Amino acid sequence: MTSIKTRRVKSQELFTEAQTLIPGGVNSPVRAFKSIDGSPIFFKKAKGAYLWDEDDNRYIDFVGSWGPMILGHADADVECALKLALESGTSFGAPTRLENEMAAEVIKLVPSIEMVRMVNSGTEAVMAAIRLARAYTTQRNPKQTKIIKFRGCYHGHADALLVQAGSGVATLGLPDSPGVTASAVQDTILATYNDTDELEKIFKQYPGEISAIITEPVIGNAGCILPEPGFLEFLREICTKNNALLIFDEVMTGFRVALGGAQARFNVQPDITTLGKVIGAGLPVGAYGASKEIMSLVAPAGAMYQAGTLSGNPLAMTAGLTCLRKIQSPEFYQDLEKKTLYLIEGMKAVANERSIPLQVSSCGAMFGFFFSDKPVRNYEDTKYVDMNKFRNFYLAMLDHGVYFAPSAFEAGFMSAAHSYEDLDQVLKNFGQVLTKL
């Protein structure tokens, strides 16, 4: 049988061409497969749990476009709604009924949100959330401008947050990025996720200066790292005690770890929430929301400026709304979580049988695994991960038609379309691959 590898000729040709046209041949760095010394696959089609590349190889997909595809690819209801919406025009740059419906849905589902503003990406949502936090805290105290961010959390590519970010930044080993000036990050303080003592010290060191803590409530951009019991509650308390705001960046965890996001799952309410990915069902959407009091600062209700030509785009709202309405059945998240545990515990058992150290974790429909014999509780612990093993594992799984994220520092995503047959296939391949590692 010819292996998939030898049949990825068209992807290779397209990548060679792309490198002459697009920086690094890709429109987002982690797609380049650099951390595993590979060559990216060019896809042409997706349906359900599967992707097809330009050479017609089929892959079981756990990337899900980096999170949005919780229903699986090309969901029939989303497609149908989009086709209908297309007939009414693609953008008006004016308010629509759909935006009211989307806002009402988000407010209903996400516990801490009373008002919401739609934007076009997660990066945009986070940029606005930071500006909003500072606008809020400096009303009372002009010095309250600093933001605490955890190493390994990725919050998009806005300058102020591109310091020790996870995701592609971790993958490429860039501590930060050229072009980000010292002044852009001078109000960003780095902290260690799951370390409460360090946070106490930071608040003591900068009395009255912390505007907000921003965190991924479950880190999904350095693998999948869970908050230890009490950690999110601690964040809530220390922010409240210091009149600082707590921002949950739920771009990844929103509608992914539970219907109401991590804040519903862990029962901790942030002041500001950012959303993205699932809320657009594969179209470019982001959002940020908070209490009415905080959101009333946003223009034109208030003075904090934020705008967008395509914000609330009717196609994006249609796709997102159709998705949000489909994921509300009580069984939806139970089924997803069951499948995620089946896969991740199955992988752990397969690794144990072969005495290969593997750390696994999951939360709702997101999961991660590290080839490491030490538990990973923050970004600092990822230095123990066996990158070479990950690389060999990754390329071999690809040749079996299993598509995980091409980096040891990314989460995996389960969709409603994955079947237990798919998962059994993956576990079987995983065993075959580990035996040869």
Ligand SMILES: Cc1ncc(COP(=O)(O)O)c(C=O)c1O
């Ligand atoms: C937690 C988190 N925040 C923000 C972003 C940035 O979102 P986008 O890529 O849509 O700009 C991401 C992207 O992966 C993310 O995972």
